Amino acid sequence: MSQEKHGTLIDRLIKKTQDRSLEWKTSLLEGRYQISFRDNTVRIHMVDGGDDGSPFENPMVYLELINDEGIVAETINDEELDRDIPVEKHFWFKKMTSLFELARRSALGSDKILDEILTDLDDDVPF
Amino acid sequence: MWENEPCRIGFGFILAMQIYFVSLLEWAKANNLASTWSDVAGLLIAIVGFTATLYGVFRSKRAAVLAQEAAQSARDSIRLFDAITNFSAAISILEEIRRTHRQNDPTGLAALPERYAAIRKHLILLRASPMSLEDDQHAAIQNALVNLFDIEKRVEKALAAKNAINPARINAIISGDIDNLLTVLTKLKVDQGASK
Numbered sequence: 001m002s003q004e005k006h007g008t009l010i011d012r013l014i015k016k017t018q019d020r021s022l023e024w025k026t027s028l029l030e031g032r033y034q035i036s037f038r039d040n041t042v043r044i045h046m047v048d049g050g051d052d053g054s055p056f057e058n059p060m061v062y063l064e065l066i067n068d069e070g071i072v073a074e075t076i077n078d079e080e081l082d083r084d085i086p087v088e089k090h091f092w093f094k095k096m097t098s099l100f101e102l103a104r105r106s107a108l109g110s111d112k113i114l115d116e117i118l119t120d121l122d123d124d125v126p127f
Numbered sequence: 128m129w130e131n132e133p134c135r136i137g138f139g140f141i142l143a144m145q146i147y148f149v150s151l152l153e154w155a156k157a158n159n160l161a162s163t164w165s166d167v168a169g170l171l172i173a174i175v176g177f178t179a180t181l182y183g184v185f186r187s188k189r190a191a192v193l194a195q196e197a198a199q200s201a202r203d204s205i206r207l208f209d210a211i212t213n214f215s216a217a218i219s220i221l222e223e224i225r226r227t228h229r230q231n232d233p234t235g236l237a238a239l240p241e242r243y244a245a246i247r248k249h250l251i252l253l254r255a256s257p258m259s260l261e262d263d264q265h266a267a268i269q270n271a272l273v274n275l276f277d278i279e280k281r282v283e284k285a286l287a288a289k290n291a292i293n294p295a296r297i298n299a300i301i302s303g304d305i306d307n308l309l310t311v312l313t314k315l316k317v318d319q320g321a322s323k
Contacts, residue, residue, distance in 0.1 A: 025270060028277040028300045036270035038262050039254075043273075068254075068269065070276025 003084040006076045010063070010095055013042065017102040024106040033103040034066075041066040046100050061096035206258040207319050213256070214312040217249040218305055221271075225301050228294040236286060243279040247272060264314070267307040274300050 013035070016022045024033045027043055034043040043064040065074040081092035105111055152167055160170070224242050227235040253260075254268050278297055285292045 025303065026300070028274055028281070028297065030296075034270070034273065036266040036273065038265040039269060041269055041273045066273055068272070070273040 003081060006063075006081060007085050007092070009042075010076075010081075010092070010099055014095065014099050014102060017099070017106055020106075020111070022106065024103040026107045033100075033107040035103070039068040041070075043072075044096075044100050044103050046097070059097075061093065061100050063096065063099075203258075204319075206256065207315060210253060210256055210258040210260075211312065211315050211319060213249050213253045214308060214315065217246055217253065217271075218308050218312065220246040220249065221301055221305050221308070225298050225305070228292065228297050228301070231292065231294055236282065236292065239282055240279065240286075243275055243282075247275055250275075260311070264311045267304075267311050271304040271308060274304055 013022070017024065022035050024035045026032075027034045027045075029043075029045070032043050032045040034041050043066060044061065045064075046059055046061050049058045049060075061078045063076040064072045065076070067073045078090075078093040078096045081096075082090060085092065148167065155167060155170075156162060160166070220242060224239065224246065227239060227242070250268050250272050254265065254272075260268075278300070281297070282292055284290075
């Protein structure tokens with residue numbers, strides 16, 4: 001039941017980030033991006049396989065649920081979801097990687113930069 | 128005798144009223160409501176008095192509603208003022224913390240945990256305040272609280288291990304939070320200006 005809610009959370013975060021309703025922010029912790037709501041925060045990060053401190057060979061994506069005091073209340077990772085909600089091989093890894101990339105782009109403003117550059121290029125009137 | 132037009136109208140009116148009241152008295156007698164003119168007069172006084180009382184009650188009710196609205200408005204103004212004061216205090220503490228990080232002086236850094244506690248207190252007060260904030264304003268407070276929690280942990284660890292901190296990274300995060308809180312503060316000040 002809880003895992004299904006995790007899946008729903010990831011789906012909604014992807015959808016809302018895609019339609020730019022959510023604006024992720026960079027976290028103090030390097031390579032982590034977070035989005036705060038009224039009383040809670042969601043933080044995402046990816047640990048590459050072979051990174052220092054990573055017990056896994058494959059990259060893993062982690063989603064942290066942070067409470068109103070700033071404490072990490074729960075951590076979700078793609079392997080747990082792929083085990084608990086089997087859909088197809090690496091289904092949740094692909095989803096969470098996609099969410100991580102969307103969060104990174106939102107926090108760093110990649111889409112905004114791209115839009116502005118494209119607008120600037122459109123404004124160039126050839127004489 | 129009746130050359131004067133207003134006199135003629137006045138006499139006609141009195142005659143008409145007399146006929147009307149005589150018929151009213153007859154009707155009242157027939158229905159056992161009154162037996163003399165004084166009964167009719169009493170009935171009329173009662174009707175007029177009752178109407179006046181009703182009017183007075185409505186006026187009092189309206190005055191009470193207006194007083195309640197004024198009290199509510201005063202309460203809202205006080206809450207808004209408190210929120211603005213707390214936001215301003217939170218922002219100045221964050222700016223002070225940012226300066227201390229930048230100076231990277233061991234004595235200043237040792238006092239930081241107390242400053243983190245102070246800023247967290249202000250932010251928690253703001254979140255719990257009865258002042259109705261919008262969701263994105265709450266989110267700005269929540270984001271600052273999460274960042275301060277992380278910063279506090281890192282600085283405490285660095286102080287315990289006598290390691291240096293990375294002020295540039297920490298201050299970049301704090302600056303983002305100051306900007307977000309300033310946006311909320313500006314909005315509150317605009318609301319305060321509009322309510323005056």
